[in-house]
Amino acid sequence: MADEWKNDIRFAANHFEKSGMLSSTSTRPRVIFFSDAPLRAQLTGPAIRCIELAQQVSRVADVTIAALHTIDRNFPGLTPQPFATEDEVFELAQAHDVVVAQGYFTYKYPKVLLTDRIKVFDLYDPLNLETLEHGYHAAAAQRLAEYHTVQTIVRNQLITGDFFLCAHDRQRDFYLGMLAGAGRVNPLSYDVADRDMRQLLAVVPVGLSPDRPTHSRSVLRGVHPAITPDDFLLIWGGSLLDWLDPLTLIRAMARVQEQRTAVKLFFMSSVNPVVDAPHGIAERAVTLSQELGLLDRAVVFNRDWIAYDDRANYLLEANAGVTTHSDHLETRFSVRTRVLDYLWAGLPLISSAGDVFSELIDQRQLGLTVPPGDVEALAQAILKLASDAEFRKTCAENVRDIAQEFEWEKVAQPLVDFCRAPQPAIDRNLEHQRALIDPTDDLIARIKPTVRRRRRSISARVTAQAKTTVKHLLKRRYISVVGDRTIEAEGVLLRDQHREQLVSIERANLTGFQVLIGTFGRANTCDVVLHVCAASTEVTKAHVNALQMNDGEWCAFAFPPLPDSAGRQFRVWLEAPDAIVSDGVTLFRYLDSDELVLRPVYRA
DSSP states (O other), rough: OOHHHHHHHHHHHHHHHHTSSTTTTOSSOOEEEEOSSSSSSSOOOOHHHHHHHHHTTTTTEEEEEEEOBBBBBOTTTEEEEEEHHHHHHHHHHHSSEEEEEEEEEHHHGGGGGGSSSSSEEEOOSSSHHHHHHTTSSSHHHHHHHHHHHHHHHHHHHHHHEEEHHHSSHHHHHHHHHHHHHHTSSHHHHHTTSSSSSSTEEEOOOOOOOOSOOOOOOSTTTSTTTTEEEEEEEEEESSSOTTBBBBBHHHHHHEEEEEEETTEEEEEEESSSSSSSSSSSSHHHHHHHHHHHTOOOOEEEEEOOOOOOOGGGHHHOOOOOOOBOSSSSHHHHHHOOHHHHHHHHHHHHHEEESSHHHHHHHHHTOEEEEEEOOHHHHHHHHHHHHHHHHHHHHHHHHHHHHHHHGGGGHTTHHHHHHHHHHOOGGGGSSSSSSSSOOOHHHHHHHHHHHHHHHHHHHHHHHHHHHHHHHHHHHHTOOOOOEETTTTEEEEEETTOOOEEEEEOOOOOEEEEEEEEEEETTOOOOOOOEEEEEETTTTEEEEEEEEEEGTTTTTTEEEEEEETTTTOEEEEEEEEEEEEEEBBBOEEEEEEETTBSSEEEEEEOO
């Protein structure tokens, strides 16, 4: 058996060599980094990581860095390449030996998944955990739709990638479990190298520049009216995100002010310039500061996004860096990139416990950690750091020492080694690895035959028809009130039928409709399709399988945003192409107008 696996491995290696996927004739591989964020003066964390890793790889490869539309910065050693369309993205990928991408890039440009080039996916940002916290208070249907989208993005990357990056060992355990679930931890991949799967999944932390920051101009002290040259200044790097906890910090600042008014807190940015859906925590943080009488007095928010090259001026005017979060899954597996800026600037740290960096703070005496959500403990930690100059000095020295361990040249080495002699994953020739999988659709495909056999028997059809008739005669359960309007069930939407109406749209960025659905309490398996037409032209459509629908609840039909939807009228119609009486859903109508019970959904 062992010889058979070795033969398979040799066959796979020979196959990729002959197919031209390895640049064995070139002295330096050609590597392209696709940035998921704009490359301009205001750089976000994902863009910074993309640039820094690309510059490290340029030591051993010819590197192109690509981003949408324009690139406003110069990158030594890199070839900038703007793009405009998905076809351009695919052509760029095909022109290189190795493709490196992260985050939502493969959702925006899914053709990248289909390239036969070697693919490296950077998983340092656990999207499927972040989405559990972002929009935590949103409607269940919206949260499930967002989670399904993100989970599909991650799973498709895990299935098609050749090499993966994560930020620390906790994340590595998390992603090894996901890789195993996707079938990527198998005898072929396990037998290639070290049995620890590092040839497939490597730890590449977020790094630091070896160049120490310099202060070139005053930005806060003596500039902002609330911050004097003698204040003890805490700085919160980065933006305010739903999975962080600035509210506990603001409440702690109120306690601190009772004892020491010369302690100030500065939030470097309350918004992220590339996030489409605003994080509600930013507005709540400003509101709480105002309610406590701290806004623009002890707590200052920068309402813009500080340019990447200017961040050193803000960091070097601070006395300590702070980050606070709640106790949840995202915290355990996250990496707080703002903490790396604190290390770079030599700042002592205050952090909530629970994440990887909080353990490092305690182990190496880089500052103080407090239990998540503990206002009093956080207030005391701030007062301790503000009043104990000797302790603060010790922490700062330790921070400067450990910063050297996080320099990009050191942390990026696993990726540099891979790109020096890139090899496709040995299990790419396995048949089940070639198909992209939508987890929900795959589940439905497996369940459908069983459910249909049970539901579509003669007795099931007769019983279903009888129940439907009785319910309509008695008008029970399927007559209700939405708002102040009475609604009624219309009956099963069968194949060769459709239901349509004109809908006037008030806002731009229409991104779907919620439709009230009845399932008769059954596990139905038919597909329901919603079409959106302008005049006689179909603009977009969306489908949902009835297995995902709940009886008497709103069902979300989502599609890409229509930016020009404001003031337009669309013809919306629904069909169920394979529905029958025993396997179908019902729509509802308003009794006063005969209109379908649906409502438009807009991108926030």
